[in-house]
């Protein structure tokens with residue numbers, strides 16, 4: 132049986148704790164969330180019955196600032212997954228050098244089977260259960276799997292009703308005009324590309340000369356493709372899920388995938404209209420072909436466990452670099468083999484930190500009650516991603532470790548220092 136997400140997060144931590152020779156007290160503190168909340172959310176359903184949903188909020192560590200992390204609505208949500216995700220948020224915020232800690236929340240529910248009113252009931256109930264421990268200076272939630280800007284606004288409204296007053300900085304991922312930040316939609320995808328550009332630069336390679344294949348054509352992948360188009364790198368193919376056929380396909384265009392063009396034939400769930408794509412000159416291949424194409428860069432930006440011990444050998448021999456847009460797309464075994472082959476792997480919690488960085492900007496703007504232009508937000512995002520990437524490259528060179536270990540070393544070291552300064556550990 133494969134490891135649970137939290138066992139995986141702890142194993143990754145233990146490995147770097149050994150590299151950093153961390154003392155026992157730091158290990159004990161950082162192997163588990165500092166606080167966990169498990170609660171029931173009773174909701175009056177449309178048919179008049181009451182259903183009780185299970186909710187969670189875990190705060191892994193807040194030594195560097197208030198907790199930060201999304202809330203997932205998923206029928207298979209578990210405390211174990213939320214625990215793991217809260218731990219990874221601590222490392223992601225720390226490697227991006229944001230003054231935030233790590234947290235995550237969830238509700239066991241399937242919003243696809245709930246009315247808007249029932250979803251609103253869950254959002255408001257989640258806040259009522261946790262109102263004393265979330266907030267601007269405590270713990271700041273955000274959207275995640277199957278939650279969106281509307282859910283965030285209901286949550287904000289509930290907290291403001293309880294507290295009496297406006298506190299938009301308590302939650303991020305809100306729509307622009309309701310306290311959201313311009314640039315947030317593009318932030319994760321653009322951040323992936325800024326990171327890729329810096330890693331290549333350090334290897335003396337220009338991104339604009341590269342060929343790329345992408346898995347996914349959702350939020351992260353689309354904006355990565357848009358910026359790659361702008362920079363002049365050639366995106367040979369993207370792979371995405373077809374909801375009618377219930378399988379994925381790779382859409383390839385020899386002249387290069389164009390963001391605007393492909394987006395114009397993709398529905399809001401990410402399914403490409405094949406008849407129209409064909410007219411635009413796209414070829415349709417099997418779903419896993421994206422990783423076998425003769426490109427130099429792969430950007431898995433769809434799912435976890437996309438490149439595994441079973442399929443890593445199919446990664447084309449031309450691939451020099453894999454940038455993890457998604458969370459956990461490369462399994463540890465696949466990574467080991469690809470590193471041995473000389474492939475550079477840019478780890479998820481560095482490559483996709485653009486999203487949380489822009490969420491942090493949203494919180495800052497809310498607290499000032501003054502909102503930046505899109506250009507200002509994106510400029511600050513680029514500066515932040517470049518600085519984080521350079522730091523990781525430098526650590527990797529100094530300690531002769533892979534980029535994932537280097538990113539972990541920086542993040543864990545920053546958090547340990549904050550815990551020490553607070554006197555939590557020696």
Ligand code: NAD
Pocket residue numbers: 319346347348349350351352370371372373379380400401402418432433434435456457458483484486487
């Ligand atoms: P999304 O739902 O907008 O898009 C997901 C895409 O994956 C869709 O295009 C879908 O067609 C595709 N897909 C699903 N199954 C597939 C399969 N088997 N093969 C090929 N494609 C498949 O999601 P997103 O927001 O773009 O997130 C993608 C990943 O990035 C997730 O792992 C998410 O946790 C991570 N991430 C997202 C953000 C963010 O700001 N959106 C931030 C950090 C990390």
